[in-house]
Amino acid sequence: MCGMSQQHPVRSTPSRPARPDASMSLLTNVMEYSLDEGYAEAAARRSAQGRSGTPRALRARLWLAAGLVLTALVVTVGAAQARYEAPTEARERQGLIDRIEKGGQDADDLQRSVDDLRGEVAAMQREALRKHGGDRSELVALLAGAVPVEGPGIELVVDDAEDTGAGEGGGPRQSTGFADTGRVRDRDLQRVVNGLWESGAEAISVNGQRLTALSAIRAAGDAILVDNKPLVPPYTLLAVGDGERLSAAFQNSGDGRYLDALQDNYDIRTGISVKDRVRLPAAPGLTVRTAEPVKTGENSTS
Template sequence: MPQQSPTRSTDAGRARPDASMSLLTNVMDHSLDDGYAEAAARRRAGDGALPRTLRAKLWLGGGLVLAALVVTLGAAQTRHAAPVVAKERQELIDRVGSETRHADALEREVDGLRADVGRRQQAALKQDGRGSGQLVSLLAGATAVRGPGVKLVVDDAKDSESGGEGGPRENDDFSDTGRVRDHDLQRVVNGLWSSGAEAVSVNDQRLTGLSAIRAAGDAILVDNRPLVPPYTVLAVGDGAKLASAFRGSADGRYLASLKNDFGIRTSLSARDDVRLPAAPSLIVRTAKPVPSGDGSPSTAASPGEAGETGKTGKGTS
C-alpha cells in the first residue's frame, strides 16, 4: 500500500504553520542558553556558595582583615604626610618668590649702575673731549637718537615653513624658503648704512660698531638677543633721500629679489620722526689721548678706537 506524502495535510495530523521557520522556532523554544542554564543549576545545587568549612571561612576572614588593614594604613600614612608635603611646597614657593625678588633687585641695581656709568662717561667726554663728546657718543650708540628717517619692515612669507629642502639662495648656505635669514638682515642693515643712515636699530635693538647679527637655528640674534618676525628696521637720516638711495643700492635690489622670488614681505617708508634707543650696554675698549688741532692732547673714550667708531659703525657683520 503506497505511503502518504509527509507534506500532505490530513484531519488527524495537520502540518504546523511555522514548519518552514524551524530555526526561529528553536530560538523561541530555547531562549535560555545552555551555559546559563547549567550555571543556574549549579547555584541552586550550592556549588558557588560561600565556603562552608571553618578553615575556608578563617582564610576568607583573614584576607578581608588584611585588606582592611592595608587600606587603613595607607589612608593614615597619606593623612600624616599631607601636612609635610604642603609645608615643603609652601617653602619652595617662598624660596622661588624670594629669589625672584632678589633677582629683580639685582637687575634694578645693574640698570642703576649702567645709568651711572653712562653719566660719568658723558661727563668725561664733555670735560676732555673738547666738543667731540656728543659726536663720539652718537657714533658709539651711547645716546638715544631722534629725527627724520625711514622705517623698513621685513617679514617672512605667508605659510613659510622652517627648514625647507629647496636649493640654496645664490651661493649661501640658506634654505630656499620664505623665511628671513640672518644674512638677509645683515645685507639690509649694511645697505642702510651705506645709503647714508646715521643710526640704525632692529626691533628696538640699537646697532653699534660692535654689533653682530647671527643665527641660532632658525632664530636671528642681534647682539645675542633673539628677535622674532616681523623685523622692524629704523634708520635716522634724510628720509626720502635715504629711502631712494637704499632702493637703488645692491642691497635694496637684493631685498626686492627676495620679495619676488621667495614671497618675503617688505615695506619701506620715509618718516618725519624716528626714535632710536641707546645701546643697552657699552664697554670701553680703549681710551687714549688724541692730539687736538692745537697740538694739546685730548682724551676720547668709546667702544673700540675713537677714531674708528664712525667707520666701523656703518657696517654690521
C-alpha cells in the same frame, strides 16, 4: 502391663495469620516505600555531606572574616600613612614655592642693580664724551649710541615668508651656502643694515636694539643675534635721517635691490615707510676704546 509406646503430644505452633492483602505485595511495597531506593540513597548522601560540610563552611566563613579584617587593616594603615605624608608633602611644596619666589626676587634685585649700573656707566661715558669730544661731543655720543636719539626717519620691516619651504631658482643666495628657504638670515639683515648706513642713516635700531659701530649680527641656528641678544621676526628697523631721501637712497642701492630679490625669489615680506618722528634708545652697553694720534717723524728714517 504391656508396654505401650508413649507419644508426646504434638504441640501446635500458632502461625502468623496471613494478611488480607498478601496477594497485593507490589501495591503494598509502593505504598509503604513511596521513595525509590536510588532517590533514598541520594538523599542519604546529601544529608551525610551536609553534616560533614558544616566544618568546611565554617572554615570558609572564618577565611572570609579574616580577609575582611586584613583588608580593613590595610586601608586603615594606608589612610594613616596618607594623613602622615600629606603635611610633609605640603611643607616640601611650600618650601619649594618659597625658594622659587625668593630666587625671583633676588633676580629682580640683581636686574635693577644692573640697570642702575648701566645708567651710571652711560652717564659717565656721556660726561667723558662731553669733556673730550670738544664741539663734536654730541655727534660722537650719537654715533657711539651712548644717548637716545629722536627725529625723522624711516621704518623698514623685514619678515619671513608665510611659507618657509624650499624656494625655486637660484636667487641671490645661490652662493651663500644657505638652504633656499623663505627665512630671513643673518647675512640678509647685515646687508640691509649696511645699506641703511650707506644711504645716510644717522642711527639704527633693530627690534629696539640700538646698533653701534661695534655691533655684531650673527646667527645661532635659525635665530638671529644682535649683540648676543636673540631676535624674532618680524625684524623692525628704525633709522633716523631725512626720511624721503633716506628711503629713496636705500631702495636704489644695491642692498635695497638685494632685498627686492629676496622678496621676488623667496617671498620674504618687506615694507618701508617714512616717519615724521622715530625714537631710538641708547645702546645697553658700550665698549669704550681710545686712540692716540700717531706722531709724525717718530718712525721716519733719515
